[in-house]
Amino acid sequence: MHKTKALALILLLSLLLTACQNPGRRPYGVYLPLAQDKQTDYTIVSYLSNAAPVRSFAVDLLARTGAIYRLVSQPAGKTIYIGTAGQLRTPGAAALSYTEYELWIDETDNLYICMSEESVAEEVLSCVTELVIRIEDGSYGIDRGSCTVRDITSITEAIPVFEPAAGGEPQLHNCGSGNYMARYTGIAAGSADSDIAAYDAALAAADYQLYQANRIGENRFATYIKGDTLLHYDYFAAIGEFRIIYGPQTALFQNVPVTDYEQAVTPSVSIIEGTEDVLCMVVQLADGSFIVIDGGWDSSGWQIKTLNAGQPSELTARYYRDADKDMQVLYDFLKQRAPGGKPRVTWMITHANPDHILLPTRFIREYKGRFDLEMVIYNFPDLRSMELDSLPGMTTSPLILNSCISSFQKAVTECYPLAQRYVYHTGEKLFLPGGEIEFLFTPEDYYPARATGVGCTSGVWRLTVGGRTLLITGDADASLCGRLCETFGSYLASDMLQVPAHGTAGSLAFYQLVDPAVCFWPCQQRHLNHDGRHQGVRAGYEFNAFLRRSQRVTAHYSNSRTHTVLLPSLEEQREA
Numbered sequence: 176m177h178k179t180k181a182l183a184l185i186l187l188l189s190l191l192l193t194a195c196q197n198p199g200r201r202p203y204g205v206y207l208p209l210a211q212d213k214q215t216d217y218t219i220v221s222y223l224s225n226a227a228p229v230r231s232f233a234v235d236l237l238a239r240t241g242a243i244y245r246l247v248s249q250p251a252g253k254t255i256y257i258g259t260a261g262q263l264r265t266p267g268a269a270a271l272s273y274t275e276y277e278l279w280i281d282e283t284d285n286l287y288i289c290m291s292e293e294s295v296a297e298e299v300l301s302c303v304t305e306l307v308i309r310i311e312d313g314s315y316g317i318d319r320g321s322c323t324v325r326d327i328t329s330i331t332e333a334i335p336v337f338e339p340a341a342g343g344e345p346q347l348h349n350c351g352s353g354n355y356m357a358r359y360t361g362i363a364a365g366s367a368d369s370d371i372a373a374y375d376a377a378l379a380a381a382d383y384q385l386y387q388a389n390r391i392g393e394n395r396f397a398t399y400i401k402g403d404t405l406l407h408y409d410y411f412a413a414i415g416e417f418r419i420i421y422g423p424q425t426a427l428f429q430n431v432p433v434t435d436y437e438q439a440v441t442p443s444v445s446i447i448e449g450t451e452d453v454l455c456m457v458v459q460l461a462d463g464s465f466i467v468i469d470g471g472w473d474s475s476g477w478q479i480k481t482l483n484a485g486q487p488s489e490l491t492a493r494y495y496r497d498a499d500k501d502m503q504v505l506y507d508f509l510k511q512r513a514p515g516g517k518p519r520v521t522w523m524i525t526h527a528n529p530d531h532i533l534l535p536t537r538f539i540r541e542y543k544g545r546f547d548l549e550m551v552i553y554n555f556p557d558l559r560s561m562e563l564d565s566l567p568g569m570t571t572s573p574l575i576l577n578s579c580i581s582s583f584q585k586a587v588t589e590c591y592p593l594a595q596r597y598v599y600h601t602g603e604k605l606f607l608p609g610g611e612i613e614f615l616f617t618p619e620d621y622y623p624a625r626a627t628g629v630g631c632t633s634g635v636w637r638l639t640v641g642g643r644t645l646l647i648t649g650d651a652d653a654s655l656c657g658r659l660c661e662t663f664g665s666y667l668a669s670d671m672l673q674v675p676a677h678g679t680a681g682s683l684a685f686y687q688l689v690d691p692a693v694c695f696w697p698c699q700q701r702h703l704n705h706d707g708r709h710q711g712v713r714a715g716y717e718f719n720a721f722l723r724r725s726q727r728v729t730a731h732y733s734n735s736r737t738h739t740v741l742l743p744s745l746e747e748q749r750e751a
Contacts, residue, residue, distance in 0.1 A: 206316035207280055209307060213241035217286070220250050222258035223293050229257055232300040239307050240315040255286045257300070263289040271324070272334045273347060273357045273419075278303070278322040286317070294347045298327040328355060329423050332404035335377040337419060339370040345419075348622045351557035352598045354422035356619055362417045364393060367410055370417070371395055378406070387430040389602045389613075391666055396602025400424060407600040409620070413661045420619055426550065426595035428605040436608035439463035439514045442641035443748065444671060445739040446695045446732050448504050451478065451496040452677045453530055453734065454649065454697035455505060458640055461609030463514035464549070466638070467522045468647060468673075470505070470534030473498050482706045483713070490705055502538050508737060509546060518546040524553040524583070525649025526618075526633040527576045532583050539586045548591040552605075554598050554634055555580050556618035561626040571629040599634070610640035615667075616651075616659060628652050630676055635659060637669060641742025644668075646689055648675040656685035664688065670745065671695065674722065678702065678709045683718040693730050693745055694722055700735035 209217055221229040226246070233244045244255070256263060260271050271277060271291040276299045279287050290299045302325070306317050326333075337345070337359060345357040362370060375385075375397070383399040383406060390396070393412035398405065405424040410417050440463050447455040453471030460466070475498045482490040509518035522539075524532055539548065558564065558573040587594055599605070601620055605612040616635035626632065633649030646669040651659075656675065659667060665688060672691035675681045677698045696703055707713030711720025722728060730747065732738040739748040 205319060206310050206314075207284060207286060207319055207322075208310065208314045208316040209236075209286075210240035210242035210316075211312075211314035215240065215242035215244060216253045217255050218245045218247045218251055218253075219255045219257065220247060222256075222262040223296055225293060225296065228296040228300055231297070232257075232304065235301070235304045236307065239304060242315075250285075253284060255288065257288045257296075258290075259292055260289055263287055270336065272336050273345070273421075274298070274327045274355050275324055275333070276302070276327065277324045278306075278317070280319060280322055286322075292344075292347065295327060298349070302327050328421070329353060330402075330404040330421065332383075332402045333381070334404075334406060334419070334421050335374070335381050335383075337370070337374050337408075337417060338377075339417065340366045346623065349557040349560050350420060350422075350619045350622070351555050351560070352422065352553075354420050354598070354619070356622060357419040358622065359417040360415060362410065362415045364412055364415070367393075367395070367412070367415075367417070371408075371410060374408070386427065387603060389604060391602065391663060394602070394662065396600075398430075398600065398603055400427070407603070409601055411620075411662055418619065420600055422598075426597045428597055428599070428603060430604070430606065432606050432611070433608045436462040438609075440512070442609060442742040443739050444640070444645055444695075444742065445508070445737060446697070446734050447501075447508060448737040449501050449734045450494065451501075451530070452698040452702065453501070453534070454525070454673065454677070455501070455534070455734065456647070456673065456695065456697075457505075457508065458638060458645070459512060460607055460640060463512075464519040464521070464608065465509055465513070466607075467505070467509075467520055467535070469523075469525055469531040469649070470538060471498070471501050472496060472530050473533035473537040475499060482702065486707065486713070488705070488707065492699075492701055494699070498534060498537070501534060502541065504737070505534075505538065506542055506545065520546050520548050521550045521552065522548060523636070523647075524551070525647065526629065527555055527579045527583075528571070528629050528632075528650060529575065529579055531649070532579045536579070536583045536586045539583075539590050543590040548587070548594045550595040550597060551587055552597045552599060554600070554617045554619070556621075556632050558632075560622065561618065561631065563626045563629070563632070576629070576632075599636075607640070610638060613637045613639070615663060616655065620658065620662075621655070624654075627654050630680060631655055633675075643670045643742045643745065645671040645673070646691070647673045649673075650677075650680070651675040652680045653682050656680075656682040660684050660688060671740070672722075673697065674719075678706075678719065679716070681718045683721055686718055686721045690725070690727055691722075692727055693740060694728055694732070695738075696731060696733045698733055700733040703731060703733050 236244050276290040348356045350356050383401045386398045386400050388397040395410040398407045406421040408419045438461050443459045445457045454469040456468040458466040478496050480492045564573045599614045601617050603614050614636050618632045630650040630652035633651045636647045638645045667688040671693040673695045678696050702709045708716040
């Protein structure tokens with residue numbers, strides 16, 4: 176008798192253990208069955224104006240279940256209904272927030288897929304497809320327990336809706352890095368303060384905690400956290416736009432000044448010697464740690480470039496790009512200057528163009544363990560949302576750039592799993608030992624304009640170290656520079672400037688506002704000496720003439736060799 180009970184108990188435990196080991200195989204009754212034996216009783220009725228996401232959904236269901244789901248105009252039997260909250264939900268129902276959607280099943284097993292607005296239809300329907308799994312009887316269905324309000328992001332916290340006194344409905348954008356944006360236009364300066372105060376109150380009421388706030392002129396910025404969610408908002412007064420960016424919380428940035436450190440070195444800014452026109456800069460902080468900015472290519476080979484093409488001064492430049500040498504130069508620089516011998520590094524990436532991100536990826540793998548990678552800082556956009564896929568050139572295609580992004584992130588994960596990852600937003604300040612970084616532009620600020628080039632995806636930051644300011648621009652182009660001028664005006668003034676796009680982009684208004692004393696050119700000295708673009712004498716590049724002729728600029732540094740500027744003196748350190 177006891178043996179029988181014991182055997183039954185063992186059998187029960189075995190069944191429970193098997194169920195836990197196969198979470199995707201659940202009892203039939205728990206699920207809404209959608210298809211069996213490549214057949215379905217369901218048709219699809221859509222109320223959306225755009226049929227493309229719905230057709231893609233039907234194709235995805237076919238691939239997953241083997242059954243054909245016909246799109247019909249009128250319900251016939253069991254139906255999957257697709258529409259917005261205004262089309263499917265009863266009046267008075269609680270509003271869906273931005274990227275939320277709701278699933279429910281009625282008494283006759285019709286399935287309703289309800290989204291906040293049409294702009295997220297593709298993402299919503301993709302999420303629903305992922306919910307369809309194989310049931311233990313061989314059919315396919317959706318867990319009835321999953322039919323509730325959900326979000327297309329990975330966050331679990333609801334996002335309070337901004338309700339301005341005036342202004343249209345929000346436009347939603349996939350910003351990449353797991354973040355989405357709700358963008359409001361027509362927010363007049365006169366009502367902005369009260370609108371933002373009301374939203375701050377709504378966030379507090381929803382138990383969001385203010386992490387940092389910043390104000391630059393009439394522009395407003397704030398970052399809130401709750402659970403696994405980070406919410407950041409911008410108000411750009413010049414264009415009357417309020418933007419809410421939200422997504423999964425990454426590493427939280429240091430949001431108050433750092434005081435608990437020992438002065439180990441004289442702070443400095445360096446442009447690192449490279450064998451090609453690449454951006455590789457290093458900032459050494461007072462505690463001896465380093466910030467490395469971008470890096471360069473990961474490959475080697477002969478390069479031929481034509482300077483002043485079609486001009487009487489046309490010149491052919493032939494040189495060997497040596498990635499092995501470039502990495503060794505960077506490592507030796509860090510090693511020689513690191514107190515204690517082992518460099519402590521934060522790596523910042525302006526954007527994912529191969530000539531900026533490939534060397535960091537390879538360096539992290541090949542020099543693993545020879546330095547400590549404490550944090551990586553970036554903001555990679557959704558390239559499709561920026562319409563970058565319509566631009567020519569292999570190195571600027573989404574396929575190439577996405578591959579660069581994934582390779583970099585994989586290298587960090589595999590080689591330095593404890594390194595923090597910080598996705599920055601405009602207006603945030605990251606405090607450092609003896610300084611800070613203020614983020615002035617991210618690709619999020621560029622939506623919804625179509626990207627005119629890969630430079631539109633660059634971040635722009637200002638570092639304050641040793642009492643001096645350094646403006647990092649990556650590959651910022653003329654349109655991005657225009658945005659910065661419009662947004663920040665005279666606030667852009669900085670002691671040092673990393674000249675945008677290797678010296679081939681920028682604008683006169685931008686350079687006049689920055690008005691630097693020191694210029695770092697991510698290009699070879701031969702370009703500074705002989706290329707009409709860098710000299711500002713070639714048509715379309717007159718903006719560089721301002722920098723070359725400015726009485727305030729005391730030094731122009733190229734990357735033909737390493738140059739180190741000591742802070743706060745701005746004097747170049749002479750190597751022994």
